[in-house]
Amino acid sequence: xxxxxxxxxxxxxxxxxxxxxxxxxxxxxxxxxxxxxxxxxxxxxxxxxxxxxxxxxxxxxxxxxxxxxxxxxxxxxxxxxxxxxxxxxxxxxxxxxxxxxxxxxxxxxxxxxxxxxxxxxxxxxxxxxxxxxxxxxxxxxxxxxxxxxxxxxxxxxxxxxxxxxxxxxxxxxxxxxxxxxxxxxxxxxxxxxxxxxxxxxxxxxxxxxxxxxxxxxxxxxxxxxxxxxxxxxxxxxxxxxxxxxxxxxxxxxxxxxxxxxxxxxxxxxxxxxxxxxxxxxxxxxxxxxxxxxxxxxxxxxxxxxxxxxxxxxxxxxxxxxxxxxxxxxxxxxxxxxxxxxxxxxxxxxxxxxxxxxxxxxxxxxxxxxxxxxxxxxxxxxxxxxxxxxxxxxxxxxxxxxxxxxxxxxxxxxxxxxxxxxxxxxxxxxxxxxxxxxxxxxxxxxxxxxxxxxxxxxxxxxxxxxxxxxxxxxxxxxxxxxxxxxxxxxxxxxxxxxxxxxxxxxxxxxxxxxxxxxxxxxxxxxxxxxxxxxxx
Ligand code: NOJ
Numbered sequence: 001x002x003x004x005x006x007x008x009x010x011x012x013x014x015x016x017x018x019x020x021x022x023x024x025x026x027x028x029x030x031x032x033x034x035x036x037x038x039x040x041x042x043x044x045x046x047x048x049x050x051x052x053x054x055x056x057x058x059x060x061x062x063x064x065x066x067x068x069x070x071x072x073x074x075x076x077x078x079x080x081x082x083x084x085x086x087x088x089x090x091x092x093x094x095x096x097x098x099x100x101x102x103x104x105x106x107x108x109x110x111x112x113x114x115x116x117x118x119x120x121x122x123x124x125x126x127x128x129x130x131x132x133x134x135x136x137x138x139x140x141x142x143x144x145x146x147x148x149x150x151x152x153x154x155x156x157x158x159x160x161x162x163x164x165x166x167x168x169x170x171x172x173x174x175x176x177x178x179x180x181x182x183x184x185x186x187x188x189x190x191x192x193x194x195x196x197x198x199x200x201x202x203x204x205x206x207x208x209x210x211x212x213x214x215x216x217x218x219x220x221x222x223x224x225x226x227x228x229x230x231x232x233x234x235x236x237x238x239x240x241x242x243x244x245x246x247x248x249x250x251x252x253x254x255x256x257x258x259x260x261x262x263x264x265x266x267x268x269x270x271x272x273x274x275x276x277x278x279x280x281x282x283x284x285x286x287x288x289x290x291x292x293x294x295x296x297x298x299x300x301x302x303x304x305x306x307x308x309x310x311x312x313x314x315x316x317x318x319x320x321x322x323x324x325x326x327x328x329x330x331x332x333x334x335x336x337x338x339x340x341x342x343x344x345x346x347x348x349x350x351x352x353x354x355x356x357x358x359x360x361x362x363x364x365x366x367x368x369x370x371x372x373x374x375x376x377x378x379x380x381x382x383x384x385x386x387x388x389x390x391x392x393x394x395x396x397x398x399x400x401x402x403x404x405x406x407x408x409x410x411x412x413x414x415x416x417x418x419x420x421x422x423x424x425x426x427x428x429x430x431x432x433x434x435x436x437x438x439x440x441x442x443x444x445x446x447x448x449x450x451x452x453x454x455x456x457x458x459x460x461x462x463x464x465x466x467x468x469x470x471x472x473x474x475x476x477x478x479x480x481x482x483x484x485x486x487x488x489x490x491x492x493x494x495x496x497x498x499x500x501x502x503x504x505x506x507x508x509x510x511x512x513x514x515x516x517x518x519x520x521x522x523x524x525x526x527x528x529x530x531x532x533x534x535x
Contacts (some may be wrong), residue, residue, distance in 0.1 A: 002525055004452050004476055010283060011100050012201065013318050014457035016051025016353070022059050022081055023067060024400045024484070027412035034411070036082035036090050036295050043097045045429065049366065049440075050447035052152065053100040055203050055260070057326055059087070063113050065172035066382055068104075068413040074190040088174045091198045100200035101296045107500060108206050117174050126159045131176045131186070131244035134158075135165035145218045147229045147274035150383055151373045154234075167297055168209050168234065170382060174363055178210045178243055195251065201258030202251075204284065207244060208263045208277065226390060226480065231266055236273060242420040244283045259284040260320060269294040269305075271312040281316025286358060288322055292351075297335050297344065299467030299489040307353055310461060319357030323348055323365065330397045331362070333371045338490055343528035344367055346442055346510065347487050351531040353446045353487045354476065356461040364401050365482040366443040371423040372399040380418060404430040409506050449508055450530060455481040469523055471496050475535075482535040483507070494525045 007013075023126055026038030032183035036059065046054065058068035068078065077087050082451065094101050110117055120128040129429040134154070135143035140162050143448045154165040156171040167173045176183060213233035222228035244261070253255050258272035262282040263274040274289030289463075291309055295301045313319050323331035335344040347367050352359045361370075371512035374395040380383055384393020395418055402424035409424030421427070459478035466470050470490035476483045484504060506516050509531040525531075 007459050010351065011052050011256065013358060015104065015358070016050060016450065017053040017055055017056045017358060018241065019325060019360055019362045020306045021057045021363060021398055023417060024398055026403065027414065030412060030414040032412050032414040033080055033417045035080070036086040039087060040090055040093050041421040043093055043099060046099060047097040049444055050442045050451060051099060053102055053200065054094065055102040055360065056104060058104040063111050063172070065111065065170055069106055070173045071106055072111040073112040088197065096199065100261065102201045102203050103194055103199050104205060105191065105202040106205040107176065108168060108209050109175045110285055112172045112174055121158060121160065124163070130177055130180050131183065134163045134214065136163055144216050145181065146234055151386060163297055166212070167459060168206070172307050178215065179239070184243060184246055195257060200256065201260070204259060205262040206264055207261040207284065208236050209234065209239055209437040211239040215235060236524055241277060241279060241283060244277055245279055250284055260288065262285040263289060271309045275312035275314065277315060278314055278317030280314035286318055286320040288320065291320070292323060293328055297489065299470050299472040299487065302351060303463065303472050305465035310356065320360060321355060321357045322354055323352055324362045325395065327394055328397060330369055330371045331365060332368050336379060338526060342439060345439060347489055347528055349443055350446060350487055353450050354456055356533065366440050367402060367427055368431060368439045369397040369402060369427065370421060370423065372419060374419060378419060402428040405503050406430050445508060453476055453481065453483055453534070455483045465496055467516065469494055484533045484535055485531065488525045488527060488529045488530045491527045492528060496523050496525055504533035506531065507534050508532040
């Protein structure tokens with residue numbers, strides 16, 4: 001029998017990635033907005049936490065109509081965040097700390113201030129006209145019924161040429177025309193610029209939206225209601241996958257780089273669609289499917305979600321997992337009911353860090369940062385500005401990182417661009433750091449355990465208890481190494497029974513001593529217990 005050896009350690013598969021929203025991480029110059037030097041000064045913190053990679057939300061030049069998701073030059077750094085020298089320094093210093101850097105690349109659209117768009121809009125006959133999606137109107141209105149993801153028609157009328165341009169998001173974010181054969185090469189050059197600088201990969205913004213229907217057919221309405229559109233002709237067109245595969249080929253010319261795609265589906269959390277972009281190892285390396293985010297709390301729900309996700313991952317694909325990001329509410333505030341939030345955060349973190357797939361941690365999640373109430377007049381997110389008072393937008397999960405109990409949570413000496421949560425008095429990195437029982441210590445310990453045990457990084461995921469009684473238990477198996485994880489999602493004691501051969505030493509437990517050895521027959525599990533055993 002030939003024993004399959006563990007794979008060599010691959011940072012993006014076996015490591016842990018931390019998502020930084022740069023405006024809110026750390027402000028080094030007192031202007032109230034986070035910046036690149038701020039991130040550099042916190043690399044020690046990230047290394048200590050055990051992070052192997054950073055996904056950095058966009059820092060490219062941008063008029064900030066959507067806080068960086070509207071780029072006007074992919075090869076420049078927005079002065080809000082610093083300079084190109086700062087960026088070079090970040091790449092270098094992060095690497096010195098053993099941390100890779102994933103940049104956020106927005107291929108679907110640019111800013112309407114990008115020189116490409118300005119040229120494209122300048123005349124119907126401009127050579128860049130077809131870099132974007134321009135159409136004549138129909139019957140005195142827009143070309144078809146396509147709706148923008150942020151409300152209203154996705155078509156904006158341009159007085160100069162008398163045509164409409166398409167925007168999946170705000171009108172300041174015109175969509176590029178990926179059906180134009182020029183486009184892929186144009187964009188590969190932008191990516192190459194960063195790969196040559198040493199960027200370790202890209203998070204690809206809404207990558208499943210990049211190609212639209214060739215015939216511009218109307219999207220069907222959900223329930224016949226004009227507000228709810230099924231994005232049949234504006235998402236997941238076959239050609240997007242072809243482009244992704246081409247992109248992968250280009251990126252693979254560089255060693256050890258990664259592509260992780262945001263696959264946004266409606267309804268969200270469609271594992272099958274997300275996994276299809278992995279193209280059995282030929283597409284993006286990983287895809288966010290968001291299924292854990294959109295499942296309600298419960299062992300059985302989470303079990304089903306993980307099972308579905310893995311079932312869809314092709315043989316040569318690799319999962320990644322995430323609890324939240326800059327577009328969603330803070331994970332801890334999504335877990336239901338006011339009580340036991342922190343216990344639930346621990347169960348969820350343990351799950352994220354011990355199931356198969358690369359964990360992505362959203363900044364502040366490791367100290368249990370909550371949604372922050374942002375007053376009506378302080379809203380900065382353009383979505384919130386558009387829909388207040390009915391929806392206040394995404395600011396509540398983008399507030400400054402809470403570093404200490406001092407003024408503005410130690411984030412800035414100036415006036416923070418968004419309010420700092422008042423709970424920073426007690427919920428902050430400095431206080432958590434010295435406290436062995438804190439959530440931060442919990443994260444740090446679990447990441448260390450994950451690092452020390454290849455089975456947790458590479459092993460198969462074998463469910464043992466599938467959540468029916470509120471308990472989820474599974475093994476991670478790599479050759480002789482067998483780790484068993486037991487998670488009680490409930491506030492009640494639970495009796496569980498695992499197969500007789502399951503026993504082992506405690507690697508970590510919220511309730512048990514390290515010296516204990518456990519036999520799993522008729523074991524009583526404590527409320528919200530997290531226990532990890534090595535068999
Ligand atoms: C997804 C990004 O995560 C979000 O923040 C942004 O508004 C849209 N894409 C448009 O780029």
